[in-house]
Amino acid sequence: MITLKNKKAGERYLSIFMIVMWFIIAIVIVIGVLFFNSIKIDTRVIEANTLSERLFRCMQNNFDYEQIKAPNFSIYKLCNLNKNIVDGAMYFFNATILDSNGKTFSITGGNQDYSVQCGYQYLNGKAEPNFAQCTNKQIVITDKKTRQIYTLDILTASNQKEEFK
Amino acid sequence: MIRLKNKKAEAIDLMAGTAVFLILNLAFFVIMIFFVSRAGTGADITEQIYSKKIAVLADSLRPGMEITLDISELLKIASDNNYNGDIISIDKADSIITVAVAKNGDHSYRSFIDLSKASFTLDKNTKIFSIIELS
Numbered sequence: 001m002i003t004l005k006n007k008k009a010g011e012r013y014l015s016i017f018m019i020v021m022w023f024i025i026a027i028v029i030v031i032g033v034l035f036f037n038s039i040k041i042d043t044r045v046i047e048a049n050t051l052s053e054r055l056f057r058c059m060q061n062n063f064d065y066e067q068i069k070a071p072n073f074s075i076y077k078l079c080n081l082n083k084n085i086v087d088g089a090m091y092f093f094n095a096t097i098l099d100s101n102g103k104t105f106s107i108t109g110g111n112q113d114y115s116v117q118c119g120y121q122y123l124n125g126k127a128e129p130n131f132a133q134c135t136n137k138q139i140v141i142t143d144k145k146t147r148q149i150y151t152l153d154i155l156t157a158s159n160q161k162e163e164f165k
Numbered sequence: 166m167i168r169l170k171n172k173k174a175e176a177i178d179l180m181a182g183t184a185v186f187l188i189l190n191l192a193f194f195v196i197m198i199f200f201v202s203r204a205g206t207g208a209d210i211t212e213q214i215y216s217k218k219i220a221v222l223a224d225s226l227r228p229g230m231e232i233t234l235d236i237s238e239l240l241k242i243a244s245d246n247n248y249n250g251d252i253i254s255i256d257k258a259d260s261i262i263t264v265a266v267a268k269n270g271d272h273s274y275r276s277f278i279d280l281s282k283a284s285f286t287l288d289k290n291t292k293i294f295s296i297i298e299l300s
Contacts, residue, residue, distance in 0.1 A: 015186060022193055030200065039210065043217050050224040051277060057227070080228070080298070082260045082279045091277055160275060 040161065044133035047091075047158035052135045054079055055095055055154050063141045065097065065150065068105070075107050086110055092118075092132065092157040097150050114157035132159035211242055212272035216264040219253065219294070220274040223262065223283065226298035237292040242266045253294055257281045 058079035059068070067073060075095070076083040085091070092110035108115075111132075118134035121127055127134075134157040141152050215236070222232050236252070243252050243266040254263045257280040265271030284297045 015182075019189060026193065026197060029197065033201065036210075041213060041217055043221055046221055047224060047277070050221065054224070054278075076279075080279050080282055081277055085260050085275055085277050090275070 042133075042161060044158040044161060045127075045135070047160060048133050048135045048156045051086075051091065051093060051158065052137055052154050052156040054081070055093060055156065056137065056139060056152070059095065059152060060139065060141050062144050063150070063152075064145055065099075065105075065143050065148070066145070068097065068107070075109070083109075090158065090160040092155075094155045096153045096155075098153065099148065099150050110157070111159070114159065115155070118155060118157050132157040208242055208246060208267040209270070209272075211239065212264045212266055212270075215239055215253075216262055216272040216274040219262045219264070219296070220276045223276040223280065223296055224278055226278065226283065226296060228298055231295055231297040233293050233295040235292060236287070236294045239264070239266055240289060240292055253285075253287055255280060255285050257283075 055075070059075075075081070076086065086093070087109050089111050092108075092112065092114035094106060094108040094115060096104050096106045098104050114132040114134070117128070117131040118136070121131060121134060122136070134155065136153070136155045138151060138153045140149060142149055219234065222234065226232060239252055243249075246267040248265070248267055250265060250268075252264065252266060254265075255261070256263070260276045260278065260280045261273050262276060263271050263273040278298070282299050284299060285295070287294045
């Protein structure tokens with residue numbers, strides 16, 4: 001005759017393991033949902049491109065080199081930019097005008113550190129996710145008054161990834 | 166003759182164990198359903214998407230241009246969350262666009278243009294949000 005001992009004790013031990021397993025399942029579900037909700041959408045490249053396009057468009061329309069070189073010229077007013085935002089920590093731009101004699105004139109604004117980050121990424125040939133995202137474009141434009149041809153080179157960078165509630 | 170000892174105590178013990186087991190089951194499922202139903206509305210990520218979408222659209226405006234955006238998804242989520250506050254609010258001085266579809270929290274994003282020279286309208290009937298950059 002076989003004597004079975006501690007049958008009830010076995011059931012009690014197994015229920016603890018079952019609860020632990022359910023606890024693990026719950027943690028996995030919570031981590032999965034939190035991970036999904038913590039996804040950040042990176043629009044920095046789009047912003048850098050949009051800023052570049054805006055600067056190109058407003059400078060290209062009725063381009064007047066002497067007016068741009070004037071001390072009271074404000075690219076922020078011309079291009080309807082919010083100076084406090086653009087000159088803050090999140091953006092950078094550098095608009096360089098090159099004439100046919102090789103002379104250059106630059107208008108720059110924003111976080112100057114990003115020019116170094118853009119240079120580093122350009123030299124390495126790849127974008128660094130923790131650096132500002134940059135775009136660099138050139139067009140040829142004509143002065144509306146003198147009809148002289150200039151090259152406009154615009155470098156822009158955006159690093160707005162922080163959101164605030 | 167078979168002697169039955171402590172049958173009553175064993176029955177009580179079994180019932181208590183089963184009751185605890187059922188209570189733990191119930192607590193687990195209630196907590197999980199509550200958590201998933203709150204996370205499942207997608208309010209957080211929808212706010213993030215729309216705040217950035219509107220900011221990028223505002224950035225690409227041209228003088229005299231009007232951009233319209235279908236916000237029926239935003240209105241539906243706000244309605245599901247019984248949220249009656251401002252769904253989209255604009256701080257023109259600081260160029261901040263804020264989107265909220267639930268009572269707890271919101272998402273904000275900045276535009277780099279001067280929003281004091283832009284006009285915004287939100288029509289809940291047509292479910293359209295429009296931005297115009299004034300010339």
